[in-house]
Amino acid sequence: MQDTDQQVHEEPQDGSGREVDPKLLEILVCPLTKAPLRYDREASELVSDQAGLAFPIRNGVPIMLVDEARQLDDTK
Amino acid sequence: MVETSKRVQEHYSSVDLADRIIGLTGVSRDALTVAALEPFDHMHLRGSKASREMVEALAPGADWHVVDVGAGICGPARMAVAATGCQVTALDLSDDFCACATELNRLVGLQDRIAVRQGDALAMPFADATFDGAITHHAAMNISDKAALYREIARVLKPGGRFVLYDVMRGPGEEPYYPVPWATTSEISFLATPEDVRGHLAAAGFAERDWQSLRQETLDWMAAVKAAREAAAAAGDGTAPANTGSVLMGASGPEKIRNVARNLGQDRITVVMGIFEKDA
Numbered sequence: 560m561q562d563t564d565q566q567v568h569e570e571p572q573d574g575s576g577r578e579v580d581p582k583l584l585e586i587l588v589c590p591l592t593k594a595p596l597r598y599d600r601e602a603s604e605l606v607s608d609q610a611g612l613a614f615p616i617r618n619g620v621p622i623m624l625v626d627e628a629r630q631l632d633d634t635k
Numbered sequence: 636m637v638e639t640s641k642r643v644q645e646h647y648s649s650v651d652l653a654d655r656i657i658g659l660t661g662v663s664r665d666a667l668t669v670a671a672l673e674p675f676d677h678m679h680l681r682g683s684k685a686s687r688e689m690v691e692a693l694a695p696g697a698d699w700h701v702v703d704v705g706a707g708i709c710g711p712a713r714m715a716v717a718a719t720g721c722q723v724t725a726l727d728l729s730d731d732f733c734a735c736a737t738e739l740n741r742l743v744g745l746q747d748r749i750a751v752r753q754g755d756a757l758a759m760p761f762a763d764a765t766f767d768g769a770i771t772h773h774a775a776m777n778i779s780d781k782a783a784l785y786r787e788i789a790r791v792l793k794p795g796g797r798f799v800l801y802d803v804m805r806g807p808g809e810e811p812y813y814p815v816p817w818a819t820t821s822e823i824s825f826l827a828t829p830e831d832v833r834g835h836l837a838a839a840g841f842a843e844r845d846w847q848s849l850r851q852e853t854l855d856w857m858a859a860v861k862a863a864r865e866a867a868a869a870a871g872d873g874t875a876p877a878n879t880g881s882v883l884m885g886a887s888g889p890e891k892i893r894n895v896a897r898n899l900g901q902d903r904i905t906v907v908m909g910i911f912e913k914d915a
Contacts, residue, residue, distance in 0.1 A: 586724070586762065586765050587760045588760055588762045590758040590760045593763070618734065618737060620752065620753055621752050
């Protein structure tokens, strides 16, 4: 994890208020490149810059499937 | 592979699973415990008895971090945490199972001890040498590339890490009957023989510590469950037929269960628990 703020918690937009423990996010890597992920708290996503993918966190569950990830750059 | 993943996700699609399982326990959401869930949250042959054997075989220390590959709704994960105090990361392909697991973990107060992640067992989102132990139960039958599965489990385990598998495998008999609980047809069923599985495990760098065929134990358990259900039905206990299987499998549940018993009886499938250690 390259997140700079270790104290923040995810606040999902559905209001369920589930928190994501930053320590537990730390062990997650990109399933494609195995590189560390950047936690984008605003978007509630885990970003793999190398792969150009953003993995969503829904209701506190990181969705670490390439199929479900958002492409950061459409030309990739 | 992507196509297979989609089909497996669809196969295990199950809306409002947590609510329906809680309904089976007869306990209110506020009063839910790991013990109250136990008869209903172990979705594999021999139920919670098999989970207890898995936890005993893994024997995690309280400081262990364990990965459950294909964790489903996290029955075994909750049992392991409650019994040993270890930390579990639960990986599953099904969004419905992940949602159910998250909800049940939260209700029993284990949300800080079990981290649920939706992901693919063949491309796990974990760094090398992350975990002290790994378990997998009744997930490998939906994964065709067994060599890749065991390589991936070896990758995320620390050197010397322990791995316990509890799986349905191909028996020496004819092709299995379908539908079965893990597949409606042979399309998403990938059963390997015990010999092939052991070969893949050795190639992935695992040393075998124990290997037990539980075919007869499973047949005995299925017969006992059936007898208990029939006795309860005869006694007019209307709640008896409800179980996790019926919640999960719906109308085709009885046929799938019958086929498992036939497949076991005719050596078309077998059930194995294995204990392995990753080479140091």
